Amino acid sequence: MKIFSCLYFSILFNLALATSAPLVSAEEKVFVPTSFQxxxxxxxxxxxxxxxxxxxGQVVVIDLRGLNQNQITTLIDHAHQVGAKVIAYISVGELESLEKTNFKQFLKQHKKPTLLEKISIGKNEIFQSCHIDVNNSMWHKYLFKKIDQIYDQKVDGLFLDTIDTVDVYINQQEWPVSRRAKSVKAMIDLVRKFKESSPDKFIMQNRGLNLIGKSVFVGEETGILVPGLYLSKSHPHNPDGLLWESAYTHTGDWIDGKERExxxxQKNGFTSVFTLGYTDTKADRRQFFQKSQAAGFIPAWGSSTKTLHKELTQGITTK
Structure with a gap:
């Protein structure tokens, strides 16, 4: 009887170990972002x-286009050794001047040589790029072709820049409200499509704060409510991170409401919120870090949007 009892409890113990082991392993694989570069x-x-x-826990954003293969491989290999993630820049809502040749060639290959004129809806004078209406399937195909090339480099995800082109759609007076709403929805769908296509990748959205709530109002006195990303709620295809660039620079009811959102x-924990402040804005550096810490955000500081290719951003411990 004693032998049977010992054998019985031994079997139960081994079963418990076998059952619990994968759970521990799964927990260890969960990436928790703690810093930003x-x-x-x-x-x-x-x-x-x-x-x-x-x-x-560090999330590092780089632009692959200026790096050689050795630089990319060395950085990513070391990041994986220490438990950091390297994600690559891609412009979603704007076409940069350096990219125009590539996109035009892409359109020629697909027998759509004049499409750029149709989907270009104005110019970003600061960066000399043009705003793109993302409500176009060829633009999607072009982006995902670039993403395939990016993922060939073994990066851990994407940094989705120029999502704030959605603000251009919202304020495009030449378009009827229904047309504006269509492009707003297209941007939301595209953001989620990036995550859906590669669920294991870390996707960070830059700006586009109009999209982060439950709904997006499009119109003037009257208008249309478009369902937003609703980042405070769980969704399998929402971005993993949101960057509030130029944080704490502006004041007013709208930005105060977005800050509360x-x-x-951040509190609900489905999407991590990062902040990036700049010396050449009205933001106070000390206050920037204090507010970011109090809110639980993950902060970094730089000199200017125009010097991000010249220097590293600085974290909270940098004096």
Missing amino acids: LYYGSDPKIMSQLQEQLKK MIQI
Whole structure:
């Protein structure tokens, strides 16, 4: 009887171990972002500094276009060793001047040579790029072709820039409200499509704060409510991260409301909120870090949007 009892409890113990082991393993694989770094350049010295500063939980944004294969591979390999993630820049709502040739060639290959004129809806004078109406299937195909090339480099995800082109749609007076709403919805669907197509990748949205709530109002006195990303609620295809760039620079009812939304988003934990402040804005550096910490956001600081290819951003511990 004693032998049977010992054997019985031994079997139960081994079964418990077998059942619990995968759960522990799964928990260890969960990535929890704790810090943020962004660098668009390729200077070897700065790249070495970036690599040396990598740490567990860090999300690093880079622009692959200026880097050689050795720089990319070395950075990503080391990031994986320490438990960091490297994600790559891609412009979603704007076509940069350097990319125009590639896109025009793409359109020629698909026998759509004049499409750019139809989907270009104005110019970003600061960065000399043109706003793109993402409500177009060929633009989607072009983006996903670029993404396939990006993922060939073994990066951990995407940094979705120029999502705030959605603000151009909302305020496009030449379009009827229904047309504006259609493009707003197209941007929301596209953001989710990036995550849906590669669920294991870390997707971070930059700006586009009009989209983060339960709904987006499109119109003037009257209008249409478009369902938003609703980042404070769980959704399998919502972005993993949201960057509030130029945080705490502006004041007013709208941005105050968005700040409250982002605090709730961070608190609920479905999407992590990051902040990036700049010296050449009205934001106070000390206050920027204090507010970010109090809200639970993950902050970084830079000199200017125009120097992100020249220097590393600075974290909360940098004096």
